[in-house]
Amino acid sequence: MAIVRPFAAIRPAEGKAEKVLALPYDVMNRQEAAAMAEGNPESFLHISRSEIDLPEEDAYSENVYKKAAENIKAFIADGVLIEEQKPCLYIYRQIMNERVQTGIVGCVSIDEYADGTIRRHELTRVEKEMDRIHHFDACNMNTEPVFLTYRDEEKVESLVESWTDHHGPCYDIVDQSGVSHTLWVIDDDSIVEALAEAFSHVPRLYIADGHHRSASAYKVGKMRREQVLDCAGNEEFNYFMAVIFPAGDLSIMDYNRVLADLAGNTPEELFEKIRNAGFTLTYKGETPYRPAACHEFSLYLDGKWYAMVLDASLVPKGEIESLDVSILQERVLAPVFGIDDPRTDERIDFVGGIRGLEELARRAESDMRLAIAVHPVSMETLMHIADCEKIMPPKSTWFEPKLGSGLFMHRL
Numbered sequence: 001m002a003i004v005r006p007f008a009a010i011r012p013a014e015g016k017a018e019k020v021l022a023l024p025y026d027v028m029n030r031q032e033a034a035a036m037a038e039g040n041p042e043s044f045l046h047i048s049r050s051e052i053d054l055p056e057e058d059a060y061s062e063n064v065y066k067k068a069a070e071n072i073k074a075f076i077a078d079g080v081l082i083e084e085q086k087p088c089l090y091i092y093r094q095i096m097n098e099r100v101q102t103g104i105v106g107c108v109s110i111d112e113y114a115d116g117t118i119r120r121h122e123l124t125r126v127e128k129e130m131d132r133i134h135h136f137d138a139c140n141m142n143t144e145p146v147f148l149t150y151r152d153e154e155k156v157e158s159l160v161e162s163w164t165d166h167h168g169p170c171y172d173i174v175d176q177s178g179v180s181h182t183l184w185v186i187d188d189d190s191i192v193e194a195l196a197e198a199f200s201h202v203p204r205l206y207i208a209d210g211h212h213r214s215a216s217a218y219k220v221g222k223m224r225r226e227q228v229l230d231c232a233g234n235e236e237f238n239y240f241m242a243v244i245f246p247a248g249d250l251s252i253m254d255y256n257r258v259l260a261d262l263a264g265n266t267p268e269e270l271f272e273k274i275r276n277a278g279f280t281l282t283y284k285g286e287t288p289y290r291p292a293a294c295h296e297f298s299l300y301l302d303g304k305w306y307a308m309v310l311d312a313s314l315v316p317k318g319e320i321e322s323l324d325v326s327i328l329q330e331r332v333l334a335p336v337f338g339i340d341d342p343r344t345d346e347r348i349d350f351v352g353g354i355r356g357l358e359e360l361a362r363r364a365e366s367d368m369r370l371a372i373a374v375h376p377v378s379m380e381t382l383m384h385i386a387d388c389e390k391i392m393p394p395k396s397t398w399f400e401p402k403l404g405s406g407l408f409m410h411r412l
Helices: 030-037 062-077 110-115 126-139 154-166 189-199 211-227 267-276 324-337 353-365 379-387
Strands: 010-012 081-083 089-096 099-109 146-150 171-174 180-186 205-209 239-246 255-259 279-285 296-301 304-310 348-352 370-374
Touching (some): 062 081, 062 126, 099 110, 099 189, 110 211, 110 239, 126 211, 146 211, 154 189, 205 211, 255 324, 267 279, 267 296, 267 324, 279 296, 296 353, 353 370
Antiparallel strands (some): 010 081, 099 239, 146 205, 171 180, 255 348, 255 370
């Protein structure tokens, strides 16, 4: 069963949400965060990326984490943020390009993260975990939610639809990129209980985005549990904040690759090696070409697009091995380009599908040399791999829209 529990959110006061709302902490660098928050002292980036207020400090210094905690207290004292008077659940809706995703904001259990009720599909990096561990611990809060999903449960969707049909939202704003963010407060205890009961019939939750936040929240909760004598198990630090969307609302975008060189090959030699690896190459012209199906890739080189299709007889049988990102790595990137570890090799970079195929061409014509577009993974494939307790390769999935930051926090 999935435990979904209400909490008393710390959130923007009336009229403040538009100023507070920010992108997630991990989608920009320090300089970009500073530029985004410039001229806006109420931006949530002063909390999630508090190093922008201490330009002389190392981004991971103790003073930076202390500054985040100080900024939270200042935001509350100045009336920018308020704290809910009672535990509630929340409905969070995002609309991007007419596509709607509507989820529940609540808290989930660190024990269910540990026992696999909350399923993972990516590995985490220790240094990124430690950053959010220090941040959450210093702030005494989950400052940003984890992005979870589940196989659609009709009772949950029915309760959500009924509430949004009969109640007005507390925020309904549009960010600078045109994505709308709408939040409803569910303060009726009977509806909160009904939603919690409906989720108890959901066997598993899946991390869509936020593996580092999940791992960090779990470890902070576990650390707090070890520090408290006679821990009852229902303290807030035993839970962490999440937005939980039905899988039917979500769509995974492609996560594409750009390469810095041709590994010493001429274009003709490169094409011959790709053909020898089991692919057909078909010229598609100068207009951006998107892969039409699994096991098909788009290759861009010298102003031209090619379809790169693997022979069906060569498609591996395993869940991980048959993923397009795995096929690309094992049959092309490693043997042809010598890129054995895409996480550390400086000759490869990754471009989220939200940026479009035009961005691949731009990168290949500017700081890189060649681009390869990948067909996106399906939600069902992601959940199946997580159910098998397997790990997807790095940079396999890209979700849009990203969750807004600053609309809710959870005090530990």
